[in-house]
Amino acid sequence: MKVINLSEPYDHQLIEPGPVILALGFFDGVHRGHQRVIRAAKKVAQEKNAKLAVMTFDRFPKIAYQGLDPLKIRYLTTTKRKLALFEQLGADLAYVVEFNEKLVPMLPQEFVDKYIIALHAIGAVAGFDFTYGKPEIANMKTLPDYAQGRFEVFEVPELTEDAVKVGTTQIKHLLDQGKISETNLLLGYPFETTGPIVHGQARGRKLGFPTINVETDAQQKLPALGVYAVKVQIGTAWFDGMASVSHNETFGPQQEVTVEINLFDVHQDLYGQVARVQWFEYLRPSFKFTGAQALVDQMKKDESQSRELLLAVTPCESLRK
Incomplete structure (x- = not known):
C-alpha cells in the first residue's frame, strides 16, 4: 500500500494517476463499522477495475472545528496503526490529509473538488454520518449534489450490535469502564x-x-x-x-x-x-x-x-x- 501525505495547499503531482474508489472517514479505531465501509469500497473497486484508496486525517477534525485541546485527545489507533489496518483491508493507496487551519473554512464544493475529484475518484464510499464541513450542508445526503455527476456516491448504513451503535465514541466509553471484551467485540x-x-x-x-x-x-x-x-x-x-x-x-x-x-x-x-x-x-x-x-x-x-x-x-x- 502506498501512503501519500497531503497538506493544503497540496502538490497535485503527489496524486496517484488512474481511477480510484475512495473510502472516506477519520476511521479512529478502524472498528467493525469502519471495516464495513472499507470493505464495501473494496468490492466496488473490484467491480469497476479501479484501485481502492482510503482517505483519513492526521488529527481529529473536531480539534479545529470546536477548538479542542489537541494534547487532551486520545485515539483508539495511532495513524501508523490505522495505516496498517487499511493495508490489511486491501487498500492500494492511503491519503493522510493534514487537518490544518486552511481546511476549516473550506466550503463543501471546494473540498469535494480538491479531495475527491482531484484524487481521481470515480466513486466515493463513506458511512451514513460522514461530514466534510458543517454537518447541515456537508453530509452524505448532499454529496451527490456536489458530485455533479462526476462520481458515484455509496452510503454505508449504521452498524449496530445488540441495538448499540458500533462507533468510536461507544468504544471509548467501554474502555473507560475497563470493558475489554465488549471493546474487542465492537472493534472486531x-x-x-x-x-x-x-x-x-x-x-x-x-x-x-x-x-x-x-x-x-x-x-x-x-x-x-x-x-x-x-x-x-x-x-x-x-x-x-x-x-x-x-x-x-x-x-x-x-x-x-x-x-x-x-x-x-x-x-x-x-x-x-x-x-x-x-x-x-x-x-x-x-x-x-x-x-x-x-x-x-x-x-x-x-x-x-x-x-x-x-x-x-x-x-x-x-x-x-
Missing part, C-alpha cells in the same frame, strides 16, 4: 497498544514479579486503571502476561500512569525492544494495598486467573475476513 479484533520497553523502578522484580514497562504514545487511548490479561508480541514471539494500568498507589501518591506487564515464564533482558500488547480480559480494579505482601498475594491470584483466561484466546496477527 483485540484492542492493541504498542511501545518500546523502557526502564522502570524494578519494584516488580523485587517482589518476584518482574515487569516490562511499555512506554505508550501520549495520545494513545488506554483502558481504565486496572489489571488485565494480555498477550504480548516481542519480535516474532508471543507471550502471555498480565498488565497493570495504574498510578502505583501502593508506593506513594501522584505517580504517573504506567503500563507494566508481567510476562509469564520469561527471563530475559527485553529493554529497548518494541512490545505489541493485545488486551483480552479485565481482572480487577487498581487500588492501594496495605503493603508489599498483600500486593504479592493478589498478584499470585491475578496470574492464576490470567493463565486460565488466556488459554481460550489467540493473538490476532491480522484482521479476519
Whole structure:
C-alpha cells in the first residue's frame, strides 16, 4: 500500500494517476463499522477495475472545528496503526490529509473538488454520518449534489450490535469502564497498544514479579486503571502476561500512569525492544494495598486467573475476513 501525505495547499503531482474508489472517514479505531465501509469500497473497486484508496486525517477534525485541546485527545489507533489496518483491508493507496487551519473554512464544493475529484475518484464510499464541513450542508445526503455527476456516491448504513451503535465514541466509553471484551467485540479484533520497553523502578522484580514497562504514545487511548490479561508480541514471539494500568498507589501518591506487564515464564533482558500488547480480559480494579505482601498475594491470584483466561484466546496477527 502506498501512503501519500497531503497538506493544503497540496502538490497535485503527489496524486496517484488512474481511477480510484475512495473510502472516506477519520476511521479512529478502524472498528467493525469502519471495516464495513472499507470493505464495501473494496468490492466496488473490484467491480469497476479501479484501485481502492482510503482517505483519513492526521488529527481529529473536531480539534479545529470546536477548538479542542489537541494534547487532551486520545485515539483508539495511532495513524501508523490505522495505516496498517487499511493495508490489511486491501487498500492500494492511503491519503493522510493534514487537518490544518486552511481546511476549516473550506466550503463543501471546494473540498469535494480538491479531495475527491482531484484524487481521481470515480466513486466515493463513506458511512451514513460522514461530514466534510458543517454537518447541515456537508453530509452524505448532499454529496451527490456536489458530485455533479462526476462520481458515484455509496452510503454505508449504521452498524449496530445488540441495538448499540458500533462507533468510536461507544468504544471509548467501554474502555473507560475497563470493558475489554465488549471493546474487542465492537472493534472486531483485540484492542492493541504498542511501545518500546523502557526502564522502570524494578519494584516488580523485587517482589518476584518482574515487569516490562511499555512506554505508550501520549495520545494513545488506554483502558481504565486496572489489571488485565494480555498477550504480548516481542519480535516474532508471543507471550502471555498480565498488565497493570495504574498510578502505583501502593508506593506513594501522584505517580504517573504506567503500563507494566508481567510476562509469564520469561527471563530475559527485553529493554529497548518494541512490545505489541493485545488486551483480552479485565481482572480487577487498581487500588492501594496495605503493603508489599498483600500486593504479592493478589498478584499470585491475578496470574492464576490470567493463565486460565488466556488459554481460550489467540493473538490476532491480522484482521479476519
